[in-house]
Amino acid sequence: MSTGTIFFTLLGVAVLVLAVYGIVIYNRLVELKHNVSKSWSNIDVLLKQRHDEIPKLVEVCKQYMGYEKDTLTKVMEARNRVANAREQQNMPALGQAETQLRLGLGSLFAVAEAYPELKANQTFQHLQNRITDLESSIADRREYYNESVNLNNVRIEQFPDIIVARQFNFKPFELLEFRDEEKTDVDVKSLFAS
Secondary structure (H helix, E strand, C coil): CCHHHHHHHHHHHHHHHHHHHHHHHHHHHHHHHHHHHHHHHHHHHHHHHHHHHHHHHHHHHHHHCCCCHHHHHHHHHHHHHHHHHHHHCCHHHHHHHHHHHHHHHHHHHHHHCCCHHHHHCHHHHHHHHHHHHHHHHHHHHHHHHHHHHHHHHHHCCCCCHHHHHHHCCCCCCCCCCCCHHHCCCCCHHHHCCC
């Protein structure tokens, strides 16, 4: 073989290796992007379920808590802000709205302490447990979502992935973050422990 043939053969092999490596990077970035979408969908389903349960809880409470309309109104307003932020997939607004909703639910359950008949109501107890379970699931899914976002965001900034990410317009995602006071879950069961 001549020197020119060897050179072009090696050049062809190098180009092929780079192309395969680029494809591997691209596929991994696509996988990470879809993991973020999947993890967001998991949160979205739970938020929708909780969104549907809150009006039922408020209706049950209205029957017993006639003078606590301000608390009930705050919960419903926060619920609506969560729904709007969720629909827009606006993570900073969702974090703030979630905080207000959790604080509102905490206030609602604390005020419910003054109404023994409400605490004994089967529907109220069922909704209380359902919302508590949904809160725990949302917290778990939020952790998975943030991990998926972090993996994606780190990967699109690392070399050589950054070259492929920029070429194909892969974008970072926003974390779903809460302020310190927002990180504490509403512990509904402790509010009603005898």
